[in-house]
Structures are given as structure tokens and as C-alpha cells.
Amino acid sequence: MAKFVDSLMVKVEFGIVKFPDYVCSISHRIFQERNDLLEYEDAIRVAQVMDESLDNNKMDLVTRCIDLSENRLCIMPKRENAITPERLPSFFSRFSASWVYSKILTLGVSVYERDRRYEDAVRILKTLLSTVACDRRRGYWALRLSIDLEHMGRSNESLSTAEGGAIDPWVHAGSKFALQRRVLRLSKPPRRWKVPSYADYVKRNIREVSIEGRPLNCETGAKNVFYGYDGELCGVEQLALQYYADEGGGWQDCLLDLVKIFSLRSLLFFTTLGTLQYDFFVLVQTDDFYKSRENIAESQLKRIRDGMAEEMLISSWELHQGTSCQGVNWARYSLTDLRAVVACVGGHRLASLLRHLAVDYRSWSSGMPDLLLWRFLDERGGGEAKLVEVKGPRDQLSEQQRAWILDLTWK
Structure with missing residues (x-):
């Protein structure tokens, strides 16, 4: 760690790395009372025992940690379990005893499910859902409880x-989509006669394109390796890139990941959404990030929808090039x-993508399609883009990936 800091300081000294001027404004205390800190330390110690017990396969201690966490969570003051953005930034809830105990119990659910102790798992999940009101893990808890x-x-x-989880305001993206799919599967007549309003959205078929490749290996669990169109060995993503560049329609300038979308998000919102403020890094994965910047964010998104994104991009690039910014790799992309x-x-489409990442970065920053392909149609600059999720012969789409694809193709 010391060597890394020294190296970074040298780079700053020689102008290789440039940091922006941050605006630091400490307006909240993490621990409101001394007792809050002591309870948090106690919870951390229980979590440490839980981790060590799992590593050493001491299941009796694991069970005791789960039971202790459940009992303590149930008697926690309601004020701690219901932290809201209006009172404290939601990120601060991570430094509460209740948050640590809920993490222990979430891990405990996995332990009980592995041992098929479903009754114990159900009890814990019901405890979590009834005591922790404002938490993005509620989607996972509701899904596991339903299963x-x-x-x-x-x-x-x-x-x-599943029905309750699907309308929970704290449930988003893949978890919400998975719960909606469960509702449709379980709610067939005579159990339910009314079709949910989201049925058409969830039931839509996802278009698939099959690409034939000559596999080098066929072992279950092993990484897929193919002979590419050029005769060289490659992975499934590279095989797809070669297909789209040739037989798939002459797509040019293919990209093997969507890091560029994250770069665009940061560049187009570089200072507007507070990328240079101290709270960007801690709040970007919480609801507080967008809520505290909603008017400015929507103004920027409107400009992008109105076709001003390229102008905004050029301006931000020229003004901030070389400045260290979360999500931007200046050397990787031109x-x-x-x-x-x-x-x-x-x-x-770009505004829709960026809005998801601004409003709910934590939920939507995963599961994005593997490939971003584009091609220009004429000399005047008209073009089109294609987002592609690549799967091997035995792979399946995750719920989060389905949520992204359906959202991007919904009109």
C-alpha cells in the first residue's frame, strides 16, 4: 500500500496523473451517539466469527452467529432500521449494526438453503423483510423467500x-424482473384470473442469432474456445465479433465491452452531476446520488435526447482531458x-442508458450486453448501433441480462 501511494505521488508530481479539485463538505456524522459505534463494533465482531467459522466448517458456531444476529436485529430500534435519505444519506446505513446483522443473516440464508433447511431460511427472510425497510437487498430477499x-x-x-416484491419500491432491475416472471408462472387460473399489467413486457421474446463455430473443447464448466473465422483460437465473444464484422452485416469498429458507456456517462456528466465532489464515490450507488441532482440530471439528459451529446462530449473532453475521473480511462479510448x-x-437510446446509470447505478451497472457494435451508413455520418449479449452453447441469460435487453428493446 505504501509503495502504491509513493508511486502515485510521483506520478502527480511529474504531471502524469492529475486529480480534480474536490469540494469537501461534511454535514453529517456517521454515528449519532457513542452507543451506535459500540453496537456497530459488536456486530463486526460477530461477522468476523461467522466468516472464520464458515472457513473452518464449524457449523455449530455458524448457527449461533445466525441466531444471535436474528435476535439482535429484531430488537434494534426502529429508527436505525428505517434510515431514509431525508434523515441521513443512505450510504451511512452501512455503518450501522442492523446493516451488518442483515448481511450475516443473508449469508445464513444461503447456508440453510444449501442444507435444504428451508423452514429456517424462510424464517430469516421474513425477519429481514419485516425489519429492514429501506434496502436494495429486499428484491433478493423476496425472491429467495418466494423460491x-x-x-x-x-x-x-x-x-x-412474489407479488409483493414486484411492487416493492426498493426492488429494481433484475430482481424485479425475476419476481415478475415468477408471478406470471405461479398466477395461472384458478389461482389468479387477472393478468398483471406487466405481462406483455415480461413475456416478450428475446431475438436470438445462432453462430456456428468449431469448438476446441466441449468440457462442462470449461471456458469455451473456438477456431475463429481467421483460423486462430478465440473465445465466444471474439467469434461473435468476427461474425458481425463479416457475415453478420459488415459491422465496423466493434467493441468487446461496454466500458465506453461508463466513460460516456462520466464525461457527459463530468461536473454537472458532481463527479468532482467528495460524495460522488460513496453516493453513486445509492438513491441519494440522483435525488440530490435530479433537476440538473434531467436537464443534461434532455440535451442528450435533443441531439447535443456529441457537442457536450467534445467540450468535456477538451476541458477535462487527463483529469482522473471515476469511469474514464483516457488512454484506452480516443x-x-x-x-x-x-x-x-x-x-x-443514449439518454435512456445513461438515465439508468444515473438513477440506479448499483442495480443497472451489471448485466449490460457484452458487445456494442456500430456502423456508419453513409458519408454524411448517419449510423446505427447494435447491443449484443453473447452466450456459449450451454450458457443462459441471467435475470439482470434479460432486464437490460427487454428495457433496451421496449418501445
């Missing part, structure tokens, strides 16, 4: 749990590449 109840043959209760992405994706 475990079905394992126990309690289909009606499983359906009710301004020309990013301008091509902006031109081909289009203002409306």
Missing part, C-alpha cells in the same frame, strides 16, 4: 410474496471512438 416457499409446497404464499458511439447509438 423457498415453493420448495416447501406453499405455492399460494410463494405467489403472494475521442473519435466515443464520438462514433454517440453518433450511432442516437440521443434517445
